[in-house]
Amino acid sequence: MTVRILVIDDDAIACEFLQEALSRAGYEVDAFTSAKKALRENLSVYDLLMSDIRMPDIDGLQFLRQVHEKWPELPVILMTAYGSLETTMEALRLGAWDYISKPFSPDQIRAMVKKVMEVRELQQRRMRGQPEASGAPEFIGSSATMVDLYKQLARVADSSASVLIEGESGTGKELTARSLHQLSTRRDKPFVVVHCGAIPETLLESELFGYERGAFTGADRSHHGLIESAQEGTIFLDEISEMSSGLQAKLLRFMQDGEIRRLGGHEVRHAAVRVVAAANRDIDEEIKRDKFRADLLYRFVVRLHIPPLREHKEDLPLLVESLLKKLGYANVRMSDEAMELLMAYDWPGNVRELQNVLQQTMLLSPFLLILPDNLPERFRLKRDVPLPQLMPLEGAEREQILQSLKTTSWNQSRTAQLLGIDRKTLRSKIQRYGLLKDG
Ligand SMILES: Nc1ncnc2c1ncn2[C@@H]1O[C@H](COP(=O)(O)OP(=O)(O)OP(=O)(O)O)[C@@H](O)[C@H]1O
Numbered sequence: 001m002t003v004r005i006l007v008i009d010d011d012a013i014a015c016e017f018l019q020e021a022l023s024r025a026g027y028e029v030d031a032f033t034s035a036k037k038a039l040r041e042n043l044s045v046y047d048l049l050m051s052d053i054r055m056p057d058i059d060g061l062q063f064l065r066q067v068h069e070k071w072p073e074l075p076v077i078l079m080t081a082y083g084s085l086e087t088t089m090e091a092l093r094l095g096a097w098d099y100i101s102k103p104f105s106p107d108q109i110r111a112m113v114k115k116v117m118e119v120r121e122l123q124q125r126r127m128r129g130q131p132e133a134s135g136a137p138e139f140i141g142s143s144a145t146m147v148d149l150y151k152q153l154a155r156v157a158d159s160s161a162s163v164l165i166e167g168e169s170g171t172g173k174e175l176t177a178r179s180l181h182q183l184s185t186r187r188d189k190p191f192v193v194v195h196c197g198a199i200p201e202t203l204l205e206s207e208l209f210g211y212e213r214g215a216f217t218g219a220d221r222s223h224h225g226l227i228e229s230a231q232e233g234t235i236f237l238d239e240i241s242e243m244s245s246g247l248q249a250k251l252l253r254f255m256q257d258g259e260i261r262r263l264g265g266h267e268v269r270h271a272a273v274r275v276v277a278a279a280n281r282d283i284d285e286e287i288k289r290d291k292f293r294a295d296l297l298y299r300f301v302v303r304l305h306i307p308p309l310r311e312h313k314e315d316l317p318l319l320v321e322s323l324l325k326k327l328g329y330a331n332v333r334m335s336d337e338a339m340e341l342l343m344a345y346d347w348p349g350n351v352r353e354l355q356n357v358l359q360q361t362m363l364l365s366p367f368l369l370i371l372p373d374n375l376p377e378r379f380r381l382k383r384d385v386p387l388p389q390l391m392p393l394e395g396a397e398r399e400q401i402l403q404s405l406k407t408t409s410w411n412q413s414r415t416a417q418l419l420g421i422d423r424k425t426l427r428s429k430i431q432r433y434g435l436l437k438d439g
């Protein structure tokens with residue numbers, strides 16, 4: 001199917017340039033030099049709108065608002081000139097998909113269109129597909145490794161089978177446990193999390209199983225345990241190998257027959273609770289080290305292994321995009337150079353570490369485009385000019401100057417001309433932003 005693009009720019013030469021560049025890539029391109037005229041047409045026949053933001057006959061933001069009202073699904077790429085940064089930010093907040101700074105090369109614009117079309121295709125596929133399972137937490141990743149995990153999850157979710165989840169720190173074990181619960185018919189019943197490693201041994205037993213009055217000093221009334229409070233739901237025992245052997249034996253008895261005896265009590269109670277446990281150490285190793293009981297392991301019907309991020313790095317671009325969105329930075333992009341650095345990294349802290357890196361990056365340098373220099377220290381390449389802290393708008397300006405420098409192969413007088421500033425100003429900005437030819 002041919003992709004139809006509409007270009008709007010009051011400059012006829014710019015329109016021609018885009019028509020030429022994009023039709024070469026196989027797109028069908030129409031152009032308008034008047035935005036007002038374009039608004040009278042039926043734009044739903046287009047797959048993409050590329051528009052200048054500064055137009056003589058209508059305010060760019062006003063135009064964008066109207067387009068969104070009438071054709072909310074139509075992606076818009078803005079073409080922005082130097083000096084229109086504030087308007088650009090506003091436009092992005094209004095829902096424009098992306099922006100590209102003038103001047104740009106045919107290759108740059110083709111790459112951007114291709115990316116936007118890919119994202120749109122993905123969205124449409126998602127919309128055509130099954131509706132998301134009710135309230136299930138979102139896993140991100142489309143690699144074969146992750147798809148494999150989803151299949152296993154789907155198979156075991158809606159049963160009472162006990163599940164042992166193994167995986168390194170930050171791989172998504174808790175996310176998996178929650179998904180298991182949400183995807184089961186127990187979803188309206190409690191999901192109780194117990195961080196076994198964080199609760200002192202003596203307390204853990206009474207927390208889990210409850211106690212009767214007088215069971216120990218200070219037990220002035222009886223209390224039900226967490227297992228009982230998860231009745232008909234799921235109890236998630238995190239870091240299960242931190243449990244003492246004695247407590248593991250007690251848990252084993254519960255898993256065998258569903259019976260509970262509160263501390264200091266004789267009455268046998270029943271709890272229909274699904275047990276899901278997690279360990280971030282290799283359980284087979286823990287058995288060898290006498291840290292985990294082999295007989296308890298056999299009570300787990302299913303073992304799920306969550307792969308570390310370094311084994312499915314092909315999910316990184318999608319993870320970055322989705323996590324940025326989740327963190328509230330939907331319009332932020334990772335530059336190819338920065339993505340390369342992320343790809344080369346080993347990710348010992350897995351998805352949680354990635355989440356932290358993105359959060360930290362956005363807090364320290366809240367720009368629309370993440371460059372290698374914006375990443376935390378451990379990712380950065382060696383460079384000789386230290387980068388100053390920049391304000392958000394300056395970050396975008398820095399990018400715009402850098403793009404223009406690249407377009408002119410670092411010819412400073414041509415760049416200054418393009419940007420409409422004098423060479424002295426350009427030089428001071430190059431210095432201020434620490435721009436380097438290989439950066
Ligand atoms: N595949 C994934 N897609 C989206 N988010 C993920 C994915 N994997 C992990 N996360 C997110 O990363 C964070 C860490 O996940 P989670 O707490 O489930 O890890 P964990 O394995 O329990 O880690 P730990 O062993 O340190 O407790 C969470 O915010 C979770 O939502």
Ligand SMILES: [Mg+2]
Nearest residue numbers: 170173174238
């Ligand atoms: Mg966890």
